[in-house]
Amino acid sequence: MPSPQTVASGPELHSPREPVAPQIPAQGTRRASSEDASSAHREGLRPGLGTFRRAFSKASQRASGCAPQEDPGLLRRSSRFFFRSLRHALDDGPAADQTQATTGPGVAHSREVPSKAMDGVCRQSSTGAGPAELEEDKSVADLITERKLLAAFEQLRHLETRLVAEKASRTFEQDPTGFARRAMDVCLHYDGLAAEIGAIVLETLGPNGVDAAVLAELARVVRAEEEAHPEPPADGDFLRTPRHWRQRWEDAVRRSAQERVQQASAGEAPGAAEGAAGLAQLLAELGGLVRRDLQKVQLEVHPAYAAAGYPAWEAYLRAFHGAVAQRLQELAHDARGCEQLYVLLDWASNVYGSPDFLGSQDLALPSEPLPPLLAPDVRARLESDYTSFLETKIASCFDGILQLEQSRWAAAEAPDVLQGHYHTPLSIDVHMLVAEHVKAAGAISAELEATTLQICARALGLFLPRFEKAFLESGAVSEPNLCANINACEEFRTHLLARFPGSLEELEKPLVAATCAFQKRLLQGLQGDLQPLFKVLCTKAWLTQDVLQPLLDKVVAFAGHLEHVVPPRAQETLQEVHRYVVREYLAQALRPRERFRGVERVSGSQKMGLDAQAIGNTFQGLGSEATWLGRAIPCVADILGETYKDDIRRHLETLIGSYPDIRRDHVLAILALRRLGRHRNQHLLTHAQDLLRAVAKAGGPGTAGGHVLFEEIEVPPSMDVLITCI
Numbered sequence: 076m077p078s079p080q081t082v083a084s085g086p087e088l089h090s091p092r093e094p095v096a097p098q099i100p101a102q103g104t105r106r107a108s109s110e111d112a113s114s115a116h117r118e119g120l121r122p123g124l125g126t127f128r129r130a131f132s133k134a135s136q137r138a139s140g141c142a143p144q145e146d147p148g149l150l151r152r153s154s155r156f157f158f159r160s161l162r163h164a165l166d167d168g169p170a171a172d173q174t175q176a177t178t179g180p181g182v183a184h185s186r187e188v189p190s191k192a193m194d195g196v197c198r199q200s201s202t203g204a205g206p207a208e209l210e211e212d213k214s215v216a217d218l219i220t221e222r223k224l225l226a227a228f229e230q231l232r233h234l235e236t237r238l239v240a241e242k243a244s245r246t247f248e249q250d251p252t253g254f255a256r257r258a259m260d261v262c263l264h265y266d267g268l269a270a271e272i273g274a275i276v277l278e279t280l281g282p283n284g285v286d287a288a289v290l291a292e293l294a295r296v297v298r299a300e301e302e303a304h305p306e307p308p309a310d311g312d313f314l315r316t317p318r319h320w321r322q323r324w325e326d327a328v329r330r331s332a333q334e335r336v337q338q339a340s341a342g343e344a345p346g347a348a349e350g351a352a353g354l355a356q357l358l359a360e361l362g363g364l365v366r367r368d369l370q371k372v373q374l375e376v377h378p379a380y381a382a383a384g385y386p387a388w389e390a391y392l393r394a395f396h397g398a399v400a401q402r403l404q405e406l407a408h409d410a411r412g413c414e415q416l417y418v419l420l421d422w423a424s425n426v427y428g429s430p431d432f433l434g435s436q437d438l439a440l441p442s443e444p445l446p447p448l449l450a451p452d453v454r455a456r457l458e459s460d461y462t463s464f465l466e467t468k469i470a471s472c473f474d475g476i477l478q479l480e481q482s483r484w485a486a487a488e489a490p491d492v493l494q495g496h497y498h499t500p501l502s503i504d505v506h507m508l509v510a511e512h513v514k515a516a517g518a519i520s521a522e523l524e525a526t527t528l529q530i531c532a533r534a535l536g537l538f539l540p541r542f543e544k545a546f547l548e549s550g551a552v553s554e555p556n557l558c559a560n561i562n563a564c565e566e567f568r569t570h571l572l573a574r575f576p577g578s579l580e581e582l583e584k585p586l587v588a589a590t591c592a593f594q595k596r597l598l599q600g601l602q603g604d605l606q607p608l609f610k611v612l613c614t615k616a617w618l619t620q621d622v623l624q625p626l627l628d629k630v631v632a633f634a635g636h637l638e639h640v641v642p643p644r645a646q647e648t649l650q651e652v653h654r655y656v657v658r659e660y661l662a663q664a665l666r667p668r669e670r671f672r673g674v675e676r677v678s679g680s681q682k683m684g685l686d687a688q689a690i691g692n693t694f695q696g697l698g699s700e701a702t703w704l705g706r707a708i709p710c711v712a713d714i715l716g717e718t719y720k721d722d723i724r725r726h727l728e729t730l731i732g733s734y735p736d737i738r739r740d741h742v743l744a745i746l747a748l749r750r751l752g753r754h755r756n757q758h759l760l761t762h763a764q765d766l767l768r769a770v771a772k773a774g775g776p777g778t779a780g781g782h783v784l785f786e787e788i789e790v791p792p793s794m795d796v797l798i799t800c801i
Contacts (some may be wrong), residue, residue: 128255204759215264221288227268232303233316235261258314269323272296276327279376280335280368287379294385297321325390332368332394338403339364351414354406358422361402362432365395369433396445399427403448407457413464416457420519435531446555458523466530469512473538476504477545484551490559497639498558501542502566505535506578509571528578535567540584541593554636557597561648564590565641577639594648601633609659612686613667618678623686627693634697650701653694654784657704660686662788664711665744672750680716683708693774703782706733715748719753736768736786739763 138280215234218227238257241247247254275293280287297320305315372391380387403423410416426432449457461605480501511533517524544561546552559670568586572579599731608626611617630652637645664683671679687708694701710730729747731737742763745757 139357148444171375176556192425216267219264219267222271222275222292222293222530223301224268224271224289228263228296228299231261231264231268232299238609239312239314261314265318268296269318272324273327273330276324277331277334280331280371280548284371284375287375287382288696290376290379290486292384293324294380294383294387296723297324298383298385301500301559315397328387329389329394329424332398333401334363334389335364335368335400336395338627339402351412351418353420354410354415354418355404358418358426362422362778365399365427366433369395375434393445396448398447400448400450404450404453407449407453410457411458411469413461416461416464417519420454420457420461421515423454424519441583445699458519458526462526462530465512465527466534469530469534472508476501476508477538477542479504480542480649481545481549484546484549484556488549488556492639495639496562496641497555497636499556499559499563501560502563505563505567506570509535509573513575525578528575532579532582536582538587539564539589543589546773547592547596552596552600554597554600554633555592555639557600558636558640561590561593561644562598562639562641565644577623590644594651596643598651601629601652604629605656605659609663610668611661612660613679614669615675618675618682623689626656627689630693630722646700649697649699653699653701653704656690656694657707658784659785660690661707661711662787664708665741665748665788666789667748671748676748677716680712683715687712703733704784706730707784711745711748717749723751724748724759727759728766731763731766731770734782734784736783737767738785739767741785741788742767 076403128462135222190231213221213223215230218224218230222750237260238254242254251646272293276287279290300320304315306317307317328504339357369391372388377388402417410419447454464605480499483500490499494499512531513524513527516527546556567582568590572582605626608622608629611622616622633652634649637649638646688706691705694704706729710733713726714723714730716724727742728746731742739760742760746759767781
C-alpha cells in the first residue's frame with residue numbers, strides 16, 4: 076500500500092505515557108498553517124528549508140504541549156538531527172510506499188520528507204512501563220543520532236503499537252487528522268532510522284569505518300523490523316506495512332560498492348590514459364581497492380554481522396562483483412587498440428578471475444554462482460575486436476622481421492653456427508612472435524588461442540613467399556645463407572607444427588615450397604661450377620688425364636656446407652648432388668664429342684669403370700645414401716667394353732631392370748657407342764623394347780622406388796644413332 080504523503084503542518088509524536096487530548100488550534104495557528112500550505116504549494120510540492128524549519132518548530136510545540144521557549148534544548152537537538160538527516164535522506168529517494176496517507180483540509184502534500192527532518196518529538200520523560208524507560212531522557216531522534224538503533228526502534232515500535240490500539244478504540248473519531256499526523260510522525264521516524272542504516276553502510280568501508288557493535292546492532296534492528304512487520308496487514312493499515320529494511324540494506328551495500336569502485340581513477344577512460352600502460356595501471360588500482368575492501372569485509376564487517384546472525388559476506392561479494400562488472404563495461408566501451416583490449420580481457424580472466432585474487436582460499440563461496448564479469452555479448456565483441464587488431468599487428472610484425480633480415484643481408488652478415496648448424500635470426504623471431512601471441516591468447520580462452528593460431532598461420536603463410544622472393548633477389552645469396560634459410564624452414568615444420576598439432580597444417584605447403592626453392596638455388600650454384608668440368612669427359616684427353624678429380628673436389632667443398640644443414644635436408648640435398656653428378660656423367664657418355672674405336676673404346680670402358688668407382692667412393696664418404704645410383708655408369712661401361720657380344724644382352728637387362736625410366740632413345744645411344752652389326756643391334760633393340768614394355772606394364776619408374784635418372788637425360792639424334800636404328 077502506498078505510504079502517506081508528508082503533512083506540511085508538522086509531526087506530532089507523543090510520549091508513550093502522555094494522554095492524548097484533542098487540540099483546537101488558535102486562529103493564529105490556522106493562519107500560519109494556511110501560509111505554510113500555500114508556501115509548500117508554491118514550491119511545486121517540494122517543501123523548502125524554511126518550510127521544514129517552520130513545520131519542525133510547530134511540530135515540536137504540539138508534541139510537547141508547550142511553547143518552544145520552554146524547552147530550547149529539545150529544539151536544538153531536534154534541529155541538529157533534522158539538518159544531519161536531511162543530507163542522507165535526500166539521497167534515498169521517495170518512500171511513498173511506506174508513508175502515504177490522506178490529510179485533511181488545509182494540508183499541503185509533497186514527496187517524503189526525510190525522517191530525521193520531522194524530529195520534533197519530546198523526550199520520553201514519563202516513569203510508566205514500556206521500552207522508553209531504557210532511554211527515558213532521550214527522544215527517538217536523539218537515539219538515532221547517537222546510533223542507538225535498537226532502542227530507537229523499540230520506542231517507535233511501542234508508539235506504533237499504542238497508536239494502533241488507540242485507533243482501534245476509536246479515540247480519533249472526533250479528530251481524524253490527529254491519527255494521520257501522529258502516524259506520519261512514526262513513519263517519518265521509521266524512515267529516519269532506515270536512512271541512518273544506509274548512512275552506516277556507506278561509512279562502513281570508509282577511512283574511519285564503523286564500530287563492530289554498531290554493525291551488529293544494525294543487523295539486529297533489521298531482523299527486529301522483519302519480525303515486527305512480517306507481512307502487509309489485512310486492513311491495509313500503512314502504519315504496520317513491512318518497511319523492507321533488508322532490501323534497503325542490500326541497496327545501500329550496492330551503492331557503497333559502486334561508489335568505492337568509481338573511486339579507482341574516477342573519470343579516466345582508456346583513451347585518456349597513456350595507452351595500454353595507463354589502462355593497466357587503472358585496473359591495478361581498481362583491483363587493489365576491491366581486494367582491500369573485500370578483505371576488510373571478510374575480516375571485520377562480516378564477523379560483526381555474523382554475530383547477530385546476519386549474512387553479509389555474500390551481499391558484499393555480489394555488490395562488488397556487479398560494480399566491477401559495470402566499471403569494466405564502461406572501460407571496454409572506450410578501449411582502443413590490440414594492447415588495451417588484451418589488457419581488459421587478461422584482467423577479467425586472469426587477475427580478477429584468479430582464485431587467489433583476494434589472497435585467501437578459505438572464503439565462503441556464494442550460494443549461487445556469480446554471473447560472468449563480462450556479459451557474453453561484451454566479451455564476444457572484445458575478442459572479435461582484439462583478433463581484428465591482432466591480425467593487423469601480426470602482419471606488421473612480419474613486415475618488421477623482413478626489414479631486419481634485409482638489413483642483415485645488406486650488411487653481408489654471415490649466419491651464426493649454433494649446435495653445428497647454420498642459424499638465422501629469422502627462426503627465433505618467428506618462433507617468439509607466434510609463441511608469445513598464442514600463449515597470451517591461451518591465457519584468455521581456448522577459443523581465442525585457436526583463433527590466434529589461425530591468424531599466425533595465415534600471416535606466416537603469406538610471409539614465406541615474400542621472404543623467399545626478397546632473399547633470392549638480394550645480393551646475399553650464398554651457400555651459408557641458403558643453408559641457414561633451409562634450416563629455418565625445417566625448424567618451422569618440425570617445431571611449430573609439432574608444438575601446435577592440428578592447427579598449422581596449412582603451413583606445410585608454403586614451407587615445403589620455400590625449402591625446395593632454397594635447395595634448388597643451392598644446387599644451381601653448384602651445377603654452375605661443375606658444368607664446365609663435365610665437358611672434358613669422354614674425350615681422348617680424358618683417357619690419359621684425371622679430369623674427374625677437380626669436379627669431385629668441388630663436390631667435397633660443397634658438402635662441407637651441408638654438414639651445417641639439418642640432417643633430413645642435408646641428406647636430401649647430398650643425394651640430389653649425387654644424382655646430378657651421375658646423370659651429367661652419363662649424359663656426356665651418351666653424346667660424346669669424340670668416337671672411340673678398338674683399343675680406345677676398351678680404354679674408355681675401363682676409364683668409365685674407374686670414374687664410377689671414384690664417384691661412388693666419394694659420395695659414400697660424404698654420407699650419401701643413394702646407393703641405387705652406383706650401377707648406372709658400370710652397366711654402360713660394361714656394354715661399351717664387353718668383348719663377348721652375347722653378354723651385352725645381359726648387361727642391358729641389368730640396366731633396364733635397375734633404371735625403369737630408361738627410354739628406347741637411351742638404348743639406341745648406348746648401342747651406337749658399341750657399333751655392333753645391324754642384325755645384332757636389331758635383336759638387342761627388340762629385346763630391350765620387350766623389357767621396356769614389361770616395365771611399363773608393371774608400373775613404370777615406380778617399380779624402382781620412384782627414382783629418376785635417365786628420364787632427365789636428353790639424347791639428341793645423331794648419324795650414329797640413326798645408323799644403329801636402321
